[in-house]
Amino acid sequence: xxxxxxxxxxVKKAGESLKISCNVSGSTFTTYWLGWVxxxxxxxxxxxxxIFPSDSDTRYSPSFQGQVxxxxxxxxxxxxxxxxxxxxxxxxxxxxARQYCINGVCPYDYWxxxxxxxxxx
Amino acid sequence: xxxxxxxxxxxxxxxxxxxxxxCRASQNIDTTLNWYxxxxxxxxxxxxxxxxxxxxxxxxxxxxxxxxTDFTLxxxxxxxxxxxxxxxxxxxxLPRTFGQGTNLEI
Numbered sequence: 001x002x003x004x005x006x007x008x009x010x011v012k013k014a015g016e017s018l019k020i021s022c023n024v025s026g027s028t029f030t031t032y033w034l035g036w037v038x039x040x041x042x043x044x045x046x047x048x049x050x051i052f053p054s055d056s057d058t059r060y061s062p063s064f065q066g067q068v069x070x071x072x073x074x075x076x077x078x079x080x081x082x083x084x085x086x087x088x089x090x091x092x093x094x095x096x097a098r099q100y101c102i103n104g105v106c107p108y109d110y111w112x113x114x115x116x117x118x119x120x121x
Numbered sequence: 122x123x124x125x126x127x128x129x130x131x132x133x134x135x136x137x138x139x140x141x142x143x144c145r146a147s148q149n150i151d152t153t154l155n156w157y158x159x160x161x162x163x164x165x166x167x168x169x170x171x172x173x174x175x176x177x178x179x180x181x182x183x184x185x186x187x188x189x190t191d192f193t194l195x196x197x198x199x200x201x202x203x204x205x206x207x208x209x210x211x212x213x214x215l216p217r218t219f220g221q222g223t224n225l226e227i
Contacts, residue, residue: 035217037165044222045157045165045208061216062122095164099212106212107155107170114164
């Protein structure tokens with residue numbers, strides 16, 4: 001069974017750094033792209049970017065380019081999302097999800113449980 | 122970026138109703154359109170991919186149609202567990218944009 005298990009809730013102060021994780025099991029880690037999605041309080045889903053674990057090829061949404069860094073550690077089947085200096089506006093739930101491509105379409109078929117991040121100003 | 126616009130933003134329906142949610146893309150995306158359901162406090166769940174293919178394990182009362190710029194998600198006979206927010210997503214190109222969501226109340 002494919003599972004994406006994310007790290008726990010975080011409470012931080014503005015200006016601090018943060019790295020959250022997404023561990024993948026039950027699936028060949030290097031075969032599928034992994035994406036990150038933000039959901040601000042009471043709002044919709046925003047696509048942040050994705051990474052191909054095999055070679056760490058990374059693509060970012062223009063809205064998040066330069067604001068976050070996506071990385072992986074293949075040795076432990078884990079993807080990361082990190083910030084160097086958090087802002088209060090980074091308060092949200094962050095989801096990782098597996099991108100499964102079939103016949104040119106790439107749905108997100110497995111999702112992590114979400115990591116709530118709260119940043120106080 | 123491709124803009125995805127859903128309508129309505131919210132709707133209220135009764136058990137047994139036929140419900141339709143629409144999603145419009147700002148440019149042609151062929152059939153690279155997916156639908157998700159999200160319940161409060163939970164991660165999104167894939168319902169439909171490639172505009173009309175039912176994801177494994179999803180009840181057959183859910184169906185999708187459309188191509189190009191206009192798409193539809195239909196629930197043929199609404200069940201109590203179908204409440205939540207529904208999102209469309211295009212995977213035609215990057216960034217993989219989502220619609221703003223449709224909140225379905227029962």
